[in-house]
Amino acid sequence: MLTNQDNNNYSFNIDKFYKNYLKGPKIFRNREALEPSFIPNELPHRDNEIEKIAGITACALNGDVPPNFLCYGMTGTGKTATIRYLSQKIAQHCTANPPWWIYINCNIVSTPYRILAHIYNTIVGKEKIPPTGLPKDIILKKLLGLFDQTIKESVCFLVLDEIDILVEKKGGNEILYNLTRLNENLDLCRTSVIGISNKLKLMQFLDSRVTSTLDEEEPIVFHPYNANELADILYLRANIAFDEGVIEEGVIKLCAGLAAREHGDARKALQLLRKAGETAERNQSRKVLEQHVHKAQKEIDKDHIVEYIFSMPLQAQLTLTAVYLLTKYNADNVITSGDIYEVHNDLASRIPGLKQLTHRRISDYINELALAGLINANTKSMGHYGRTKIIKLDVDNELMERVLSRITRIKTHDLLNYKPILLQGDKVRVKNNVFKKLL
DNA sequence: TATCCACAGGAAATCAGGGTGT
DNA sequence: ACACCCTGATTTCCTGTGGATA
Numbered sequence A: 001m002l003t004n005q006d007n008n009n010y011s012f013n014i015d016k017f018y019k020n021y022l023k024g025p026k027i028f029r030n031r032e033a034l035e036p037s038f039i040p041n042e043l044p045h046r047d048n049e050i051e052k053i054a055g056i057t058a059c060a061l062n063g064d065v066p067p068n069f070l071c072y073g074m075t076g077t078g079k080t081a082t083i084r085y086l087s088q089k090i091a092q093h094c095t096a097n098p099p100w101w102i103y104i105n106c107n108i109v110s111t112p113y114r115i116l117a118h119i120y121n122t123i124v125g126k127e128k129i130p131p132t133g134l135p136k137d138i139i140l141k142k143l144l145g146l147f148d149q150t151i152k153e154s155v156c157f158l159v160l161d162e163i164d165i166l167v168e169k170k171g172g173n174e175i176l177y178n179l180t181r182l183n184e185n186l187d188l189c190r191t192s193v194i195g196i197s198n199k200l201k202l203m204q205f206l207d208s209r210v211t212s213t214l215d216e217e218e219p220i221v222f223h224p225y226n227a228n229e230l231a232d233i234l235y236l237r238a239n240i241a242f243d244e245g246v247i248e249e250g251v252i253k254l255c256a257g258l259a260a261r262e263h264g265d266a267r268k269a270l271q272l273l274r275k276a277g278e279t280a281e282r283n284q285s286r287k288v289l290e291q292h293v294h295k296a297q298k299e300i301d302k303d304h305i306v307e308y309i310f311s312m313p314l315q316a317q318l319t320l321t322a323v324y325l326l327t328k329y330n331a332d333n334v335i336t337s338g339d340i341y342e343v344h345n346d347l348a349s350r351i352p353g354l355k356q357l358t359h360r361r362i363s364d365y366i367n368e369l370a371l372a373g374l375i376n377a378n379t380k381s382m383g384h385y386g387r388t389k390i391i392k393l394d395v396d397n398e399l400m401e402r403v404l405s406r407i408t409r410i411k412t413h414d415l416l417n418y419k420p421i422l423l424q425g426d427k428v429r430v431k432n433n434v435f436k437k438l439l
Numbered sequence B: 001t002a003t004c005c006a007c008a009g010g011a012a013a014t015c016a017g018g019g020t021g022t
Numbered sequence C: 001a002c003a004c005c006c007t008g009a010t011t012t013c014c015t016g017t018g019g020a021t022a
Helices: A004-010 A014-023 A047-062 A079-093 A112-124 A136-151 A163-168 A172-180 A208-214 A227-241 A251-261 A266-282 A290-311 A314-329 A337-349 A359-371 A397-404 A408-412 A427-438
Strands: A069-073 A100-105 A155-161 A190-197 A220-222 A375-381 A387-393
Touching: A047 A069, A047 A079, A047 A155, A047 A220, A069 A079, A079 A155, A079 A190, A100 A112, A112 A136, A112 A172, A155 A163, A155 A172, A163 A172, A163 A190, A172 A190, A172 A208, A190 A208, A227 A251, A227 A266, A251 A266, A251 A290, A266 A290, A290 A397, A314 A337, A314 A359, A314 A387, A314 A397, A314 A408, A337 A359, A337 A387, A359 A375, A359 A387
Parallel strands: A069 A190, A069 A220, A100 A155, A155 A190
Antiparallel strands: A375 A387
8 A cells, every 4th residue: 555655655756846847947938939920030041032023023013913823841931930031021111012821731631621711711700610510612602702802902822831741632633723723713913822831742643734734833842951051041040049168068069960860950959958958957967068969859759759659540550459369479470461450450449439430440550550560561472371560560560558657548458468259269379480481 | 365353442422420501 | 311422441352462381
C-alpha cells in the first residue's frame, strides 16, 4: 500500500519547479520569431522569387486582375512565407482598396465543400456556412454574391497552400476549375488563385481545363536552402528570438547543417533551434550549447513518432500493435501482410464493438505506417509462395511499447501482453523457415 | 515453360454520421 | 418527417504480378 509519505517522495514538486524556472537564466527574448507563422522583415536568399511574384501581382495595386500562378518547392523552402511577406508589402503600398488575401491550407481544409465554406466564412468573419449539409452549387452562388457585395471593386487573392493534396482527391480538379474561373461570373470583384505545391509533378494530375488557367504565368520554383543559406536565416531570427550572447558559437551552424541534410528545410532548422533553446532553458543553462541541439534533435524525432501514433485512428493503432506483437513474440520473424491481417483481426475481435477489417484496408494501413516511417515494408515475391510485403518495425521496440500502452483501448484489453492465436501454433514457424531460405 | 500463390493496389460502391431546407 | 447533401472510412470487385515449382 502506498502511504502519503511514499507519495511525496516520488511526486513532482510543481511549486519548486516554477520558482526555479522564474529564477533561472532567461534564454528567449521573443520566442515567436522562431515560429513558422512569424513573418520577418526580410527574407534572405529569396530575392529572385520575391521579384518574380511582385512582378506578377503588382497590377493589383491599380485594381487590375493579376493572373493565376503556381509556386513549387519542397517543405520549408519559404513559399508560404514569401507570399505572406508580399501580401504585407502590397498592403503597405496600397492607398485605397487593398487586396484581400484568403489563405487555405488544403491539408486542413481538405474538401471542395469546406474550401468554399472557408472562403465564405473568412470574408464574412463568422461561421455562416455550416461544416456540412448544403449543396456545393448553392454555396458557390452565395459566394459569388458575397464577393461583389463585400469585396466590391477590390482584388481577392485565394492562396491554396498544399494544393497537391487537393488535386489528388476526387472533386479536386472541379473545385479548382471553379475557383480559377470565378471572374467570369463576377461583376465588380476580381479574384486570382495562387497555388502552392510541394510536388513538382503537380501538372500531371491537373485537368486540362484547369492547367489552361493556371498556366498563364511561368511557375515560380523555390529551391531548397543550402547549409549557409539556412545559417543566414537562423542568424536573423536568432537575433530577434534570443538575448545577446545566449547562443554558443557553432550552435547555429549545427542546426543549419542538420536541417540541410534533410532537403534544406528552413522550418525544421527553426524548430531545431527553438527546441534547443527550450532544452537549455529546462536544464537551467545560461547558454544554448551544441549538446542541447543534439538532444533537441532526438526529442523532435521522438515527439513526431508519439504524436503521429496518438493521432491515428484506432484501427491503424491496432495494425501497428499487430506488427509490434509479431516482432515481440518472435524476434527473428519474417512478417508478411497476411500475418498482420490475421493478428489485426484477432486483436479487433477482442475489443467489443470493433469491426474486423478486410485485407484491402489493412494493406492501405500498412502503406500509411510505412510512409510515416514507423515500419519498413518491401514488396517481395516469394515465387510459388506468392507476392507479399516483408515488414519490419522501424522504431525502437521499447518506445513502441511505451506509446502503445498509453492508448486506452489497447491498455484496458491488455493487448500488449496478448499472444495472438497465429503465434500459438506451428504455422508461422514453418512458414518462417521456408521464407528465410528464400530471402 | 506454364502454372499458380498471396497478395498489391486501382476504381467504384456502400455505409454511417454529420448536416440542410421545407 | 422527409428528401437530400457532404465526408471519411471501408468494402467489393477487379486486374496485375515476380518468381519458385511442377
